[in-house]
Every structure is written in structure tokens, then in C-alpha cells.
Amino acid sequence: MEPPAPSTDMPQDPPAPRRRPGGRTARVRALVHGAVREQLVAEGYDGLTVDAVAARSGVHRTTVYRRWRDVGGLLADVLDSAADDGWAPPDTGSLEGDLTALNEEVAAGLTEDPPIAMALIAASFRSPEAAEALRRFWDDRYRRCAPVVERAAARGELPGAATDDRALLVAATAPVYHRLALLRAPADPALPATAARTAALAAGAGAFAVPG
Amino acid sequence: MEPPAPSTDMPQDPPAPRRRPGGRTARVRALVHGAVREQLVAEGYDGLTVDAVAARSGVHRTTVYRRWRDVGGLLADVLDSAADDGWAPPDTGSLEGDLTALNEEVAAGLTEDPPIAMALIAASFRSPEAAEALRRFWDDRYRRCAPVVERAAARGELPGAATDDRALLVAATAPVYHRLALLRAPADPALPATAARTAALAAGAGAFAVPG
Amino acid sequence: MEPPAPSTDMPQDPPAPRRRPGGRTARVRALVHGAVREQLVAEGYDGLTVDAVAARSGVHRTTVYRRWRDVGGLLADVLDSAADDGWAPPDTGSLEGDLTALNEEVAAGLTEDPPIAMALIAASFRSPEAAEALRRFWDDRYRRCAPVVERAAARGELPGAATDDRALLVAATAPVYHRLALLRAPADPALPATAARTAALAAGAGAFAVPG
Amino acid sequence: MEPPAPSTDMPQDPPAPRRRPGGRTARVRALVHGAVREQLVAEGYDGLTVDAVAARSGVHRTTVYRRWRDVGGLLADVLDSAADDGWAPPDTGSLEGDLTALNEEVAAGLTEDPPIAMALIAASFRSPEAAEALRRFWDDRYRRCAPVVERAAARGELPGAATDDRALLVAATAPVYHRLALLRAPADPALPATAARTAALAAGAGAFAVPG
DNA sequence: AGGTAACCGAGACGGTACGTCACGTCTTCAC
DNA sequence: GTGAAGACGTGACGTACCGTCTCGGTTACCT
Structure with a gap:
């Protein structure tokens, strides 16, 4: 809860990992997310393989493995990104x-x-x-x-x-x-x-x- | 109430309308059942492969495929055979x-x-x-x-x-x-x-x- | 100078009653041997990958790995089978x-x-x-x-x-x-x-x- | 007479034809040369990859690719720089x-x-x-x-x-x-x-x- | 007691997917 | 504007397991 302490950086302390929010990386992520959803719809969970997602997304197998490690990682990422919708519980009065x-x-x-x-x-x-x-x-x-x-x-x-x-x-x-x-x-x-x-x-x- | 623990009992007579209830066939079934339970305990479900069961049971891969088709068939058979235990619900008076x-x-x-x-x-x-x-x-x-x-x-x-x-x-x-x-x-x-x-x-x- | 050993790379006596000449195993071996030689000629050693040999031979990748393990195994097998030729040193009189x-x-x-x-x-x-x-x-x-x-x-x-x-x-x-x-x-x-x-x-x- | 052992000495002045003798360029070259020799000793030729050399030397992958193109280039450079030792043939009298x-x-x-x-x-x-x-x-x-x-x-x-x-x-x-x-x-x-x-x-x- | 259908052992194979490694290119962000 | 850091495409690796096939050898049930 406290604010992040300023790093008392030692010599050669690696700088903060720079994010690359825009461009290819983000595009790849979107492509893969879409492919996961489509593949799930089209083939069900048993058809949700890394290879299939890669093929469907047009992103290379290796890249998927690099960034998401396995099917679980893919689903986790998609799920997490889906948690940001505006869902709210019903309100019926009772x-x-x-x-x-x-x-x-x-x-x-x-x-x-x-x-x-x-x-x-x-x-x-x-x-x-x-x-x-x-x-x-x-x-x-x-x-x-x-x-x-x-x-x-x-x-x-x-x-x-x-x-x-x-x-x-x-x-x-x-x-x-x-x-x-x-x-x-x-x-x-x-x-x-x-x-x-x-x-x-x-x-x-x-x-x-x-x-x- | 939960799925049964693997019992290490020996083959009880299968009431199934099998053609050749005695002898080698029954022995093979018992060996495979035991191997399924052991494998499940030892490696978890993800380690429950037909190959592993076959190796553990000493029964040949081909035989397992012939009789149980896949892992689901193995589990189904084991589960069904486990339904014959004498489980009864508790009786506490309320x-x-x-x-x-x-x-x-x-x-x-x-x-x-x-x-x-x-x-x-x-x-x-x-x-x-x-x-x-x-x-x-x-x-x-x-x-x-x-x-x-x-x-x-x-x-x-x-x-x-x-x-x-x-x-x-x-x-x-x-x-x-x-x-x-x-x-x-x-x-x-x-x-x-x-x-x-x-x-x-x-x-x-x-x-x-x-x-x- | 021992006599040349009979070559072992061709299908030996097929006891098959009604089978095609030569078993599958021998046919696969012959296909792969041929593919190794062709690939070596066509692409040189650096192009001699298991995948390429498999593709050229029509035999599946996995099968090649199973039987020959790697490129070295392929070459070793081909070399050994080539050692059974009838080579003899020259005889010029001096x-x-x-x-x-x-x-x-x-x-x-x-x-x-x-x-x-x-x-x-x-x-x-x-x-x-x-x-x-x-x-x-x-x-x-x-x-x-x-x-x-x-x-x-x-x-x-x-x-x-x-x-x-x-x-x-x-x-x-x-x-x-x-x-x-x-x-x-x-x-x-x-x-x-x-x-x-x-x-x-x-x-x-x-x-x-x-x-x- | 055999190819030279990797010397672990620090950068000696490269007698480069037209290069800038000092500064970052020379330092990078020395670092990479050292890393090539160390890597060769540590992992053998099969472990001598551009990635490994870059990691060991602290120089970025991209830089290595730019200047040496591939492993062959690295070795060639190292070999050439090793030709400048003072080797002389033995002189035993016969x-x-x-x-x-x-x-x-x-x-x-x-x-x-x-x-x-x-x-x-x-x-x-x-x-x-x-x-x-x-x-x-x-x-x-x-x-x-x-x-x-x-x-x-x-x-x-x-x-x-x-x-x-x-x-x-x-x-x-x-x-x-x-x-x-x-x-x-x-x-x-x-x-x-x-x-x-x-x-x-x-x-x-x-x-x-x-x-x- | 013997025949025979059913079952099992054995091994190779084609096939899908896995997860990894290294190469060499390409893009983007920071300076 | 440029160049270093890093993400990516690409190809190959070697493995696990799947499910199938064919062959040959046993075994248990029935006549």
C-alpha cells in the first residue's frame, strides 16, 4: 500500500524493463487472443492446442510458446483480459x-x-x-x-x-x-x-x- | 460420497455378461485395474496414460487399447467396478x-x-x-x-x-x-x-x- | 582377405505366405537409405536433416527418430550398409x-x-x-x-x-x-x-x- | 603446428589494417574474442553459438551478428588474430x-x-x-x-x-x-x-x- | 479330448502435439 | 534519426503419447 521506494540502484543495476505497449507486440497479443476464442468456439477445449492457436492467429508457434508458455497460459491471459468487462450483478429489488x-x-x-x-x-x-x-x-x-x-x-x-x-x-x-x-x-x-x-x-x- | 480411493482388492467376479469371465482375461482386467489406481496415485491424472498403465500392469499396450480403447474407458471401468463397495450414508440421528x-x-x-x-x-x-x-x-x-x-x-x-x-x-x-x-x-x-x-x-x- | 559378407540391407527371405515381397520394416529402411543418399547429393551435409530425409523418403519423422535417433545414426547405417560392397584394392604389379x-x-x-x-x-x-x-x-x-x-x-x-x-x-x-x-x-x-x-x-x- | 590454444590474455592491440585501434570497437572485439575462446573451452564447438558468445561476452546479439555474421565469422576472426603469435618451428639440429x-x-x-x-x-x-x-x-x-x-x-x-x-x-x-x-x-x-x-x-x- | 474362436504379446508405423533451441531479421522505443 | 534491445518468423530438434496394423502364439470354452 505504501508507494514504491526509489531504488537505491547499485552500479550496473539494470533499468526498469521497458514496456512496448504499441505496435507489433500488442497486435500479436490481440491476434492470439482472438484465435484462442475462435478455436475454443470452433473445436472446444480439446482442440485448443498451441499449434492450432498459432495457425489460426497467423502468429508463429514459437512466439506463442515464448510468451504464453502453454495452453494454460493462453487461457489465463484471455481470462484475465476478460475480467475487465463492466459486468454487474442483477438488481431486481429482492x-x-x-x-x-x-x-x-x-x-x-x-x-x-x-x-x-x-x-x-x-x-x-x-x-x-x-x-x-x-x-x-x-x-x-x-x-x-x-x-x-x-x-x-x-x-x-x-x-x-x-x-x-x-x-x-x-x-x-x-x-x-x-x-x-x-x-x-x-x-x-x-x-x-x-x-x-x-x-x-x-x-x-x-x-x-x-x-x- | 467422493470418488473411491483405489482399493487394492483382488478381482471380484465381474457381473458383466462377458464371454470369458474366467482365467487370463479376468487376470488381465485385475492387473490393469490395479495399475490404473496405482498410476493415478503415483502420477496423477496427467500421468495416467495408456502406455503408463500398460507398462505398470505388465499387460501389453495393444491389449489395453483393444479392451478399453482409451484412458476414459479405463477410468470408467475402474469407477464402475468401484461402485460395488458397501458404502452407506452416515446415520447420526438428525x-x-x-x-x-x-x-x-x-x-x-x-x-x-x-x-x-x-x-x-x-x-x-x-x-x-x-x-x-x-x-x-x-x-x-x-x-x-x-x-x-x-x-x-x-x-x-x-x-x-x-x-x-x-x-x-x-x-x-x-x-x-x-x-x-x-x-x-x-x-x-x-x-x-x-x-x-x-x-x-x-x-x-x-x-x-x-x-x- | 575375407570374402565379402552378404549384404544385409535387402529384404531377406520373406516367409510371408501371401505378403508382398519384403516386409514393411525393410521397405522403410530402403526408402530412408535412398533418401539419405539423395538428400546428401541434393543439399549437401548441411541440408541433411532428419526432417528432410523423412520428407524425401515418405517415412514419418517419428519413425526415423525411433529407428535412427539422429542424423549420425542415419549416416552410420548407410555407411555400414555400404561397407558390404565388393571393393578390392588395385593390383598393378608393384x-x-x-x-x-x-x-x-x-x-x-x-x-x-x-x-x-x-x-x-x-x-x-x-x-x-x-x-x-x-x-x-x-x-x-x-x-x-x-x-x-x-x-x-x-x-x-x-x-x-x-x-x-x-x-x-x-x-x-x-x-x-x-x-x-x-x-x-x-x-x-x-x-x-x-x-x-x-x-x-x-x-x-x-x-x-x-x-x- | 596445431590450431592455437585459446589464450586468456586480455586484448592485445589489434594490428587491424584500417580500423580504429582503440575505443569501444576494439574493446568489443576483445570481449568477443575472449568469449569465443572461453566458450570453446567450456562447451566445445557444438556449444559455440552466437547467442552463447554474446551472452558470455556481454555484447548484444545484434552486434555480434552485425560484425561477424555467424559462428564461422567469429572463428575466422579469432583464428586470424591468433596467427600473430610468435610461433617458430623447433630446431634440434637434424x-x-x-x-x-x-x-x-x-x-x-x-x-x-x-x-x-x-x-x-x-x-x-x-x-x-x-x-x-x-x-x-x-x-x-x-x-x-x-x-x-x-x-x-x-x-x-x-x-x-x-x-x-x-x-x-x-x-x-x-x-x-x-x-x-x-x-x-x-x-x-x-x-x-x-x-x-x-x-x-x-x-x-x-x-x-x-x-x- | 480336441477344435476353435477369442484373446494376448510383440513390434513397427503414421500421426499430432509438445516444448526447446538457435538462427537471422525486423521493429520500436529511447537517447 | 539512429541504433541497441528485444520481439518475431523460421526451421529443426527430440520426445510423448495416441491409435492402428499385422503377425504369431496361447488360452479357455464348447462340442
């Missing part, structure tokens, strides 16, 4: 409504075709880098959902002094993820609402209240 | 207690080292056959858990005429799976109980009641 | 005549175009396997030249009880190799004869006599 | 003695460890520039050996009016080079003397006499 809408977004994402979200989850099991990126992505998403809980508290829907928003949000969305991503059961149109209602009900009963 | 115990089993399975359960989940994302086998396995496990709900109903813990036992069980266990398998957050010792309490609370409030 | 003829063969080999011999020598500096194969090749050639010395002795051209034939032959041929392969001086039409005369003269003076 | 001493130097150079001379020879087969430099180097060495023949003539060891000193010297040294560099036979302690005696004997018999 906790259960918000959670239901959230779950419906989740369900839609997990069942869309091509199955990009599933591909990313699959990737996270093969590449630590992709796993970490996905973790960061979800962390960011859950953090942005905090207002859902705060608004509910402000409306008096939640008892007690404070509520563990993350626990509540995870409890609300977990059944959808579990059913679709792990159990691989067919989509249940009622599940988003059911899971939301369950979590909202438990929250109203103080299940996620923070002591103190 | 719905919340049963669910908590169940969740603790799940959490233990997902965090054990070597991470066999995680390896199987990872496999399910790469092989349709393994995915189907894992689906069958979980289906079987949830089915065996039905008595937990039935006992709770008999004790009068659940309102209404009938409860969707599967929905209740999924809701109870989903947060644990979600946190550990997807979000990859560190294990939270309180989560099994919290998730169980949440689900039990919602169930008590009729969230999983079946109409009619 | 030691100096034989050595001159031998040197002229050496000079012709080292100056031919495409420079296959030079390419093999170059290869021997990059691959231990090729070096060893070349060593074996020369050893075989010098061994076959022993009759040159024996005939000279029988004619009474050599003093003493015995002559170190290898030393004599190396002394006779070394200047040609040295000038053309190492010093890379232009070919000197007189050198084969000069070097032969020098060696013959020294031999006649007993320079290569074996004591005892 | 032709055979001189040639023996010369051969022993050659043999020592070809069998030293690390095998720098062999590395240079290897390089000469891969880079025309290095080949030409090595040719120049040997030419210079043989030229400096002329006094060996002149002294022998002055002592009356050589018949006729004149002797082809180069031919004599090549004949004397060729067996050593041939055996060690091409045939790769183990070092024979007697060979330097044998080859010297052979050549001296032939020379005494007028084998290298120049007509006219």
Missing part, C-alpha cells in the same frame, strides 16, 4: 430475485453452445495457470456481487448485524454449478429459482450471520 | 448431523493426497466415457443417501407429504464441491456443517417439498 | 603402382561432386555414431588393402621379416587426405604418385619393418 | 629431429583436452569462413616451417638443387593428422617419430627434389 437472476446467468453460461465456460473449467483441471486465472475470475465476480447482499441487508431482509456475503453467494450458486458442471445432469429450469430461494430462506433465518 | 457427516466425507475425499477424487473429476472433463462413469457413480451415491432423507421425514423433521431427496442432498453438498473442486478455495473446516445446516434449515421450511 | 592407384581413388572420392565423402567426414565431427561408423569403414578399407603389402613382400620389395602394413598404408594415403580434407588445398594431380612413391621408398628402406 | 618435434606438437594439439584443435577442424566443415581461416592458419604455419627444410639443406641432408619444402612438411605431418583427426585412432606415441623418419628418409632419397 434478495431471492437477485439470486435467481444470478443463477440463471450462471446456468446460461454453463449450458451455452459452444461450451466456453465448461471449456475453461476443463482447462483449469489441466493447467495450474488456468486454474489460478479462473479462481481470480470467480473471485472478482463474487466480489462484484457483494452489493446484492448489501442491498438485501439495507432492505432488512437479513437478520443480525452482518452477513457473510461470500458464503451466502456461494451457497446460492453452488447447486447450479454442481449440477451442471460436475454432475452433468440436464439443465433444470427450476433449479436457479429453487437454489436462490433455499439460500435466501437460510439467509433470512440467519444461517450466514457473522457473529459479533 | 438430518443436519447426517448431512454434516456426509459433507465431511466429501471434503475429506476432495482434499486427500494424492488427490484421486480431483483426478477423476479432471478426467471427466476430458473423456466422455469417464464423465458418464462419474455421473453414474454420483447417481449411485446420491441414491444410497435417500435413507437420510427418509429417516428425517420419519422423524418429522420435514414438512409436507414428500420431499425431493435428490434436490435436498445436492443442495447440501453442492457448496462443498463448489468451493473445493471449482473455486479451489482452501478447505474451510466449518463449511460442511454450515452447508448442512443451511440445507436442513431450508428443508425444514419446506424448500424441497414435492407438491401433490 | 607396390608404388598399387599405392598410386589407391591414392587416386582416394583423391577422386574426396573431390567428387557432390562431395559425399566430405559430407561424411563432416558428419563424423558432429555425431559420435557417424564418427564410429566412418572409423569402421576406414578400418575395413585398410584391412582389405593388406594384400597390397603382402604382394609387395612376396615380390621382394620389402626388406625384413615383416612389415606393418597398416602403418605403410596410412603413410601412403595420409598426404592425400590431409591436403584435400583438412588443408583444403586444390587437388594436385601429382600428389597421389608422389605420396605413393615416398611411402614405397621408405618402405623399401625398412621404415615400416616390424622388429622380431 | 631434419628428422625437427620433424619429430613438430609432429609431437601436432599430436599434443590434437589430443589435448578440451579438444580445441578438433573443435576448430569440426568448425571448418560447417562454415566456409572458418574453413578459409583455418586454411590460412595452416598455410602460415607451414610457411614458418620452411627454415626446417632450409637448415637441413644447408647441413647437406637433402640431395639435389632444391627441395619442395611444403611437400616434405606435409608428408611428414600428414600421418599424424590423418590418424588423430580423421581415423580417430588412439594416439600412438611412436607415430611422430615414425612419420618424421619416413619423410626424412624419403627426402634424403630425393623424393621431394624440385627439378631444375
